[in-house]
Amino acid sequence: MKDFREYLKANRVIIFDGAIGTELLRRGYPQDRPIEYANIINPELVLSIHKDYIDAGAECIETNTFGANEFKLKAWGYEELVEKMNKTGVKLAKEVARDNVYVFASIGPIGKPIGRGFEIDEKGVTEIFKRQIISIIEEEPDGLILETMSSTKEVEILLNLIKELSIKIPIIVQFSFSKDMSTSLGEDISKVLGFMKEINADVVGLNCGNGPLQTLEILKIFWQNLKGPFSVQPNAGYPQFIQNRLVYNTGEDYFASFVKDYIRYGAKIIGGCCGTSPKHIRTIKDALREDTEEIEIEIITSQGEKFETVRKDTASELSKKLGRKFIFSVEINPPKGIELERVKTGVKILKEAGVDAVNISDSPMARVRISPIALAHILKEELDLESILHFTCRDRNLIGLQAELLGAAALGIKNILALTGDPPSIGDHPQAKPVFDVTSEGLVMIMNRLNNGTDYMGNPIGLATNFTIGVAVNPNVEDIDKEIDKLRRKIENGVNFIQTQPIYDREILEMFLEKVSFNLPPILVGILPLRSYRHAEFLHNEVPGICIPKNIRERIGNSKDPKREGIEIALEIIKSVKSMVSGIYIVAPFEKYEIAKEIIEGFRNL
Numbered sequence: 001m002k003d004f005r006e007y008l009k010a011n012r013v014i015i016f017d018g019a020i021g022t023e024l025l026r027r028g029y030p031q032d033r034p035i036e037y038a039n040i041i042n043p044e045l046v047l048s049i050h051k052d053y054i055d056a057g058a059e060c061i062e063t064n065t066f067g068a069n070e071f072k073l074k075a076w077g078y079e080e081l082v083e084k085m086n087k088t089g090v091k092l093a094k095e096v097a098r099d100n101v102y103v104f105a106s107i108g109p110i111g112k113p114i115g116r117g118f119e120i121d122e123k124g125v126t127e128i129f130k131r132q133i134i135s136i137i138e139e140e141p142d143g144l145i146l147e148t149m150s151s152t153k154e155v156e157i158l159l160n161l162i163k164e165l166s167i168k169i170p171i172i173v174q175f176s177f178s179k180d181m182s183t184s185l186g187e188d189i190s191k192v193l194g195f196m197k198e199i200n201a202d203v204v205g206l207n208c209g210n211g212p213l214q215t216l217e218i219l220k221i222f223w224q225n226l227k228g229p230f231s232v233q234p235n236a237g238y239p240q241f242i243q244n245r246l247v248y249n250t251g252e253d254y255f256a257s258f259v260k261d262y263i264r265y266g267a268k269i270i271g272g273c274c275g276t277s278p279k280h281i282r283t284i285k286d287a288l289r290e291d292t293e294e295i296e297i298e299i300i301t302s303q304g305e306k307f308e309t310v311r312k313d314t315a316s317e318l319s320k321k322l323g324r325k326f327i328f329s330v331e332i333n334p335p336k337g338i339e340l341e342r343v344k345t346g347v348k349i350l351k352e353a354g355v356d357a358v359n360i361s362d363s364p365m366a367r368v369r370i371s372p373i374a375l376a377h378i379l380k381e382e383l384d385l386e387s388i389l390h391f392t393c394r395d396r397n398l399i400g401l402q403a404e405l406l407g408a409a410a411l412g413i414k415n416i417l418a419l420t421g422d423p424p425s426i427g428d429h430p431q432a433k434p435v436f437d438v439t440s441e442g443l444v445m446i447m448n449r450l451n452n453g454t455d456y457m458g459n460p461i462g463l464a465t466n467f468t469i470g471v472a473v474n475p476n477v478e479d480i481d482k483e484i485d486k487l488r489r490k491i492e493n494g495v496n497f498i499q500t501q502p503i504y505d506r507e508i509l510e511m512f513l514e515k516v517s518f519n520l521p522p523i524l525v526g527i528l529p530l531r532s533y534r535h536a537e538f539l540h541n542e543v544p545g546i547c548i549p550k551n552i553r554e555r556i557g558n559s560k561d562p563k564r565e566g567i568e569i570a571l572e573i574i575k576s577v578k579s580m581v582s583g584i585y586i587v588a589p590f591e592k593y594e595i596a597k598e599i600i601e602g603f604r605n606l
Contacts, residue, residue, distance in 0.1 A: 004060075004102055004142055004170045005202060008229065013263060013288055016104075016233060016271025017053035017061045018281050022248065024049065024064075026277070034076050036068040039088040046089075049278075050096040056278040057285030058271070061101055062145060065089040066108040069132045071120065083135040090139035104172065105141040107132065107158065109149050113185060113398055113456065114157070116489055117442025125157050133161060143170035147233075148208045148273075150176060150183035151457075152195040159199055172231055172269070173201040176209040177218050184209075186399070188459040189218070193225045205231030208273040211238055211250055212258040219265045229268030234258075236275030248275025256283035312451070312464045316414035318357050318386055319468040322497055322522045327583025329388060329524060330596045331359035334369040340378065346593040351385050353597035354604075357415060359499075359585055362390040366427025373404065377411040388470060388499075388585075389413050391443065392421025398437045401446060402455055409450070409465040417470040417499060418443040418490075441490050444469055448494035469494060470524075474501040475512035476547040484516055497521050499585055501545045502528035504552050504569075506576040513580060522582035527574060529599065530566035531589045533557035567595060571602050 001007070007014065021035040027045060029038055038046050050061050067073070068085040078085075086105075093103045107129070112118065114125050136144070144162070149155050155173060162171065173196070181189040196204050204226065206218055215234035222230055237250030255276070262270055272280045321327060330350050335343055347358055358379065360372040376387035389408060396404060408416070418440045424432040438446065446456045453464035471490045477483045487498070503509050503525050513520075528546070530536045536556050540548040552569060559565035566589075574584055584603075588596040 001099060001102065007102075008170075008202065008268065013259075013267065014269045015057050015059050015281065015285055015288070016231070016269055017050075017058040018233075018272030018276030018278065019236075019274050020046075020049060020062065020064045020106075021066070022274050023277055034067060034073060034078060034085075036064055036066065036073075036085045036089065037076075037078060037081070039064055039085050039092060040081065043088065043092055046092050047096055050093055052278040053281055054096060054101050056282040058281050059101060060104055060142075060269075060271075061093055061097060062104050062106040062147075063089040063093045063136075063141065064106070065132070065136060066106045066147070069108075069110070070128045071110050071112075071125075072108075082131055086132055086135035087139050090136055090141050094139070094141070102142040104143045104145040105136040107136075107144060107146050109151065109154050111150065111184070113437065113442070114151065114153050115442065115445065117439045117445055117493070118437070122153075122157060125154065126161055129158055129161055130165075133158075133165065133167070137165070137167060141169065143172065143202075145172040145174065147172075147174040148176045149174065150185040150187065152187060152192060155195070155199070159201070170202040171200075172203045172205065173199065174205045174207040174231055174233065176207060178209055179214060181218065181221075182459065183457075186455060186457040186459060188457070189221060191458045193222070196226055203229055203231045203269060205233070205267075205269065207231070207233035207271075208235055211235055212255055216258055216261050216265070219262060219267065223265040228266035230266045231269035231271075232262050232267045233269075233271040233273045234276075235273050236277075236280060250275065252277075252279045252283040255280050256287040259284055259287040311453075311462075313409060313414070313466040315466050316386060316468050318388070318415050319466075319496065321356055322468070323582055326578065327357075327522075327524055327585075328353075328355045328600050329357045329359050329583065329585040330355055330593065331361060331585060331587045332593075333361050333364060333591060334372055334375045336367075336369055338370060340370075340375070343375070344379070344383065346591065347379055347383055347385060349593045349597050351383060353600045355385070355596075355600065356583075357386045357388050359388045359417065360390060362392045362419065362421065363395070363427075364390075364422070366394065366422040366424045366429070366432075368428060373408050373411065373413060376408070376413045380412055386415060387413060388415040388417050390417045390419055392419045393436055393438050393440065393443055394421030394424065394434050396437075397435050398456065400435075401438065401443065402450070405447060405450060405467070406461070406465070409467065414466055415468045415470070416447060417472065418447065419472060440471060441486070441493060444471060444490050444493040444495060451494075468496045470497045470499055471495050472499050472501070473512075474545045475503065475508050476501055476545055480512060480515060484512075487516075488518055491518065491521070495521055497582070498523045500524070500526045502526040502539075502587060503573060503577065504548045506573070508547070509577055509580060523580075524583040524585045525574075525577055525581045526587065527570050527584050527599070528587040529570045529589055529595050530556050530562070531592075532562045532566075535562075535566075535589065563595075567598055567602065570599050571606065574599070574603055575606055 073079045236248035420440045450465040536553045539546045586596045
């Protein structure tokens with residue numbers, strides 16, 4: 001055979017095969033096993049599918065290795081079989097191809113957001129793909145096809161890795177789009193097109209996600225903005241669930257009726273994806289037998305992108321005060337129901353005391369409470385007091401996080417404390433499933449991107465948010481170096497202020513600050529007034545992250561008025577650390593907001 005790159009230059013369309021996964025399932029492969037595992041346990045079935053596609057007219061077949069990476073196989077418990085699945089996948093395809101048909105090794109996406117603060121970072125993704133690609137390359141396929149891609153970052157990692165490994169074989173890069181012209185991870189088609197202009201691939205294109213008609217509409221956008229050739233591998237329409245199986249109903253003749261239009265808009269490679277079968281490929285071949293030479297292909301390159309200055313929402317009042325005046329905030333817990341009068345009464349007390357904001361917790365200890373966003377909005381509208389909204393990653397996926405943040409911004413809530421959140425297992429709904437798509441570190445990154453006018457994937461959102469972003473730190477932990485390293489990464493993602501866990505010892509805060517070797521934003525130190533000896537012992541022994549010196553516990557235990565002693569201790573701590581921090585936030589014990597008011601007023605009289 002000719003080198004594939006030479007073959008690509010010929011004035012003809014190249015036919016690729018159709019789906020392997022859905023075809024395996026249609027032929028009886030069990031649904032409770034990875035598709036790629038068929039290479040090992042049922043190679044004859046895989047061989048028969050490859051053979052049928054070749055008999056139908058496919059000039060290139062793809063290996064059954066799409067999801068054979070460590071990340072995806074780990075979910076099935078098959079991560080030790082990465083090398084065997086990939087090597088066997090290429091061997092099976094080459095056995096059938098017999099140097100008459102090109103073999104392209106299929107590499108699919110991780111399918112998760114990538115970066116610090118997410119489930120997997122760039123280094124981890126690189127190692128995962130490296131293991132898969134090395135296994136594949138050792139069996140010498142004719143090319144690699146990076147398909148169903150949803151993240152430009154992931155493709156960038158793959159292409160850098162291919163370059164690093166000095167792989168010289170042809171590369172096809174295909175993205176998958178939904179009906180709204182974005183990928184499954186939310187990247188807008190305009191961002192993908194901009195990325196594709198810069199990459200070094202032999203062919204770019206699209207596959208999966210849509211049926212023939214919608215694929216044509218997206219191909220037209222490719223044609224208007226990129227220089228071809230393009231590859232096109234649509235699904236056989238949209239699937240339906242029938243008897244617990246995904247069934248694709250687009251017929252072969254309808255599927256093949258789009259061939260001429262695909263060619264008109266620059267397609268040089270045509271095949272199929274989910275739901276397509278050898279019958280679909282045969283009809284493509286039949287359609288290509290017709291005279292298509294009269295179709296003129298015009299490739300239009302883009303005329304350059306237009307960039308607009310990012311318009312930004314107004315800043316919060318708190319952001320104007322941070323670092324300029326000593327801040328007072330008090331943490332409040334949202335009620336369990338919709339009765340808000342008690343919390344409103346408490347907040348009125350705090351406003352009279354002169355607090356700059358209230359901290360509103362987000363279902364603390366994983367116990368159900370009213371939405372902190374709703375409460376923050378009500379307090380702002382009715383009592384004209386800003387909030388520092390605690391926002392956790394526990395209950396929201398990547399889409400939900402961004403949607404709720406945008407909703408908060410639209411409601412005028414602009415001060416956010418980014419928290420990972422307590423696991424549901426410790427709360428009142430232990431059977432609830434946690435999400436944790438991102439950690440607090442990743443959440444900070446997301447908010448900064450919203451502040452710069454894009455969502456996490458880089459898609460423009462119009463008016464940019466203007467969040468004042470806070471994070472938590474615990475100077476009381478034993479492994480302080482690890483805590484400082486976590487804080488450093490958060491600050492690198494963009495942080496405006498820090499809140500500490502409650503402090504009972506000035507020396508602990510001093511030691512923490514001395515060990516920090518980077519610039520810190522304004523710090524609000526946590527103050528939790530003690531109510532009794534039992535309260536102090538409980539906090540010290542049972543609440544993670546709180547450390548109360550023995551002399552403090554003994555002092556309150558020996559006091560005839562523990563409540564008053566607790567207030568005096570709080571005032572002494574504030575006085576001792578006020579020169580080191582930019583403010584305090586008080587955790588009122590048992591929602592006794594009068595105590596917080598007394599501490600604020602007492603501080604002003606120091």
